Amino acid sequence: MEPRALVYPCPIMFATLSDRLADTFKNLRGKGRLSEADIDATAREIRIALLEADVALPVVREFVAAVKERATGAEVSQALNPAQQIVKIVHEELVTILGGETRRLRYAKTGPTVIMLAGLQGAGKTTLAAKLALWLKEQGKSPLLVACDLQRPNAVNQLQVNGGRVGVPVYAPEPGNAGGIEHGGNPVQVAQASIEEAKRKLHDVVIIDTAGRLGIDAELMQQAADIRAAVQPDEVLFVVDAMIGQDAVTTAQAFLDGVGFDGVVLTKLDGDARGGAALSVRSITGKPVMFASSGEKMTDFDLFHPDRMASRILDMGDVMTLIEQAEKAFDADEAAKAAAKMGAGQFTLDDFLKQMQQLRKLGSMTKLMGMLPGMGQFRDQLENFDEREIDRVQAIIQSMTPAERENPKILNGSRRLRIANGAGRTVTDVNSLVDRFGEMQKMMTQMMSGGGMPGMPGMPGAGFGKRAGAKQQAQVRKGKGARKSGNPAKAAQEAQEAAAVAAARPAANPFGVGAEIDYEAAAAELKLPKDFSQFLK
Incomplete structure (x- = not known):
């Protein structure tokens, strides 16, 4: 199976926001103490950067207020490096508005887990259903795709093709709208029958692809609500196109009021539009972003990690992923x-x-x-x-x-x-x-061999205490009193003593430091982001 590609939306969608924030923080470097004017100017720049990224105004106000309140407190005034502390605060507040912790799927204790996908037409629900099925398959699950979009032309056929690409069976008893010819069919009955089909064929996850519309309407809401009432899904995921900006938040709120959902899936994060939807939808709806899709490949899909996304926006990278x-x-x-x-x-x-x-x-x-x-x-x-x-x-x-x-x-x-x-x-x-x-x-x-990086005298090599240690010992032997005795008996005794000293010495690490280092304490002292200590090892 093709390995899962890296889900990396930030270089394009969040490029402008990332650049604006980087310029803002650059102005703070070298300042030993931040005045109230510095903090006000920084808050103003952050506000402009977020608004230009199409983040919802209520979210911007809440975010800037939280950053400003923390920046004027003892947390920054007593810090050795106030500028770095501001970056840390912005990182933590970004994680907060993105959802805090990663929200994972809830699986049913008995019977198949039912996942229902809802959203507007064009958001990418049908393709995302197949991506989710592949992801679940890689987790050791046995998913079943269900075609309940019987209105859009060739929607059933599209799901069957995508299901074949990822090797997941598709339950499609009704042909739906094939070639512009309406064949009727009741999506609620199809959804109900799919649960029995999953039990009969021992599938432990059912993914229901529902119909979308070009806009919010009563018929769409009622059909989605009827399917939800009929099958009682364990998870209802709202699929939203991240490229539609503020409309994404409006649509999400309308679906939340009319149908209700448990989590959000962001699609098209590889687009060049402003990424305000990703930063707004969690705060406005109160529902977590659970997954992100960032490409056309079936593997361009993964869990949404708020802390990693915040790090990418602030150009801290995403080494964990x-x-x-x-x-x-x-x-x-x-x-x-x-x-x-x-x-x-x-x-x-x-x-x-x-x-x-x-x-x-x-x-x-x-x-x-x-x-x-x-x-x-x-x-x-x-x-x-x-x-x-x-x-x-x-x-x-x-x-x-x-x-x-x-x-x-x-x-x-x-x-x-x-x-x-x-x-x-x-x-x-x-x-x-x-x-x-x-x-x-x-x-x-x-x-x-421990010789260090060529052309970089201060950069140690990766000798791991082998040849690097031998070179250090050779240098010691060149010093005064390190010469080997000409007496064979005395030379043997010196060799034994040297071996005992070497055995008692802690093993060297790649950076040439003999003693053990408490990496977690060091990371905490430097106020680095969560889980960063493992990259120091």
């Missing part, structure tokens, strides 16, 4: 073998190709790099990155023989010409790749 997806995409044994080869200086072009292919499973390099903290300032370069460059590198390596991948030193002029012709590239491209790979090999060997 990156780690989670990497753990799924990378084979642990293969990664260990690759690390061992790097340390031994045996990393080949074949290994490089495998690593690159695994990285591609995570999604585009633009999304991958965007997950790292501080990459917002390089947004233009990331957006202009040519993803096809990776395909070109892959074509060059695949045009080599196994022997050439193992040892690029045997690549003479005729071999390089043959490889270039086979890959559809120039000899210059082949030369460039080989040269860059040679430099990378040297850098990795030096890092793994």
Whole structure:
């Protein structure tokens, strides 16, 4: 099964908001103490940034008031770095308006769990139903898709096609509106019958795709309310298009009053519209955002994490999601073998190709790099990155023989010409790749042996106390009194004493510090975001 791609909406939808907030915080740097005027100016800039992002006015007022109240208190005035404390406050308040904790699905204790999807036409309910089914399938569930949208032309057929793509069966006893021909059918009866079908075929989750409209109307509300009353779903999810801005909040409130729902699913978060809906819908409706969809692929869908979204908006990155997806995409044994080869200086072009292919499973390099903290300032370069460059590198390596991948030193002029012709590239491209790979090999060997980053004397290597420790011991031996005795008996005694000292010394960590570090305490002292301590380890 294709690994789940990275869900990363922020570079586009929240780009303007992220840039405005970054500029606001930049003005606070270097100030040892913040005056009331500084705080007022910062609050004003935050208010403008949120309004420009199409965040609902009541939400903006509440957010700015909370930030300003905390910024004028002892929390900031007594901080060693007031500017960083302001960023921390904004981060925490963003997490609050986005919902605080991640809200997960509630499953039924007995019988199949019934999930009903509701929303306007065009929000992406039918596609999202299949995405949700695939996500549940990956969680070990056995979902059943139910076609209750009998009005929209070919809605039933679309769900059947999407169900086939994700390998999930579709219950569709009624053809609905096929090719513009109305076949009738009662969506309430279809929904009721689907529960019995799920029990009969041992499906533990039922996903009901309901009809949408181009606007709020009484008929839509009544039909959705009738289906809800008939099947008593465990979860009613309101699917909203994040690109419609303030209308999303209005629509959500109307559905909440007319039908009621338990959670929100945001779709089209990869769009270039302003992302105010994501920041408004939770506060206005009081219902949590549970899932986010950010692309056309069936894997562009995942749980909505308020803390991670807030970090992305503030350009703090989303290392947690990156780690989670990497753990799924990378084979642990293969990664260990690759690390061992790097340390031994045996990393080949074949290994490089495998690593690159695994990285591609995570999604585009633009999304991958965007997950790292501080990459917002390089947004233009990331957006202009040519993803096809990776395909070109892959074509060059695949045009080599196994022997050439193992040892690029045997690549003479005729071999390089043959490889270039086979890959559809120039000899210059082949030369460039080989040269860059040679430099990378040297850098990795030096890092793994504890020699530090080339060209960066202060940056330690990854010797993990092996060769790095040996170098340090060699330097000690060069000092006064560290010479080895010429007497064999005395030399043996010195060796035993040195071994005892080495055994008593705590194992060195990658940063050259011998003693154990309380990472959680260090993170708390620095007032870093929640769960950040694990990235220091």
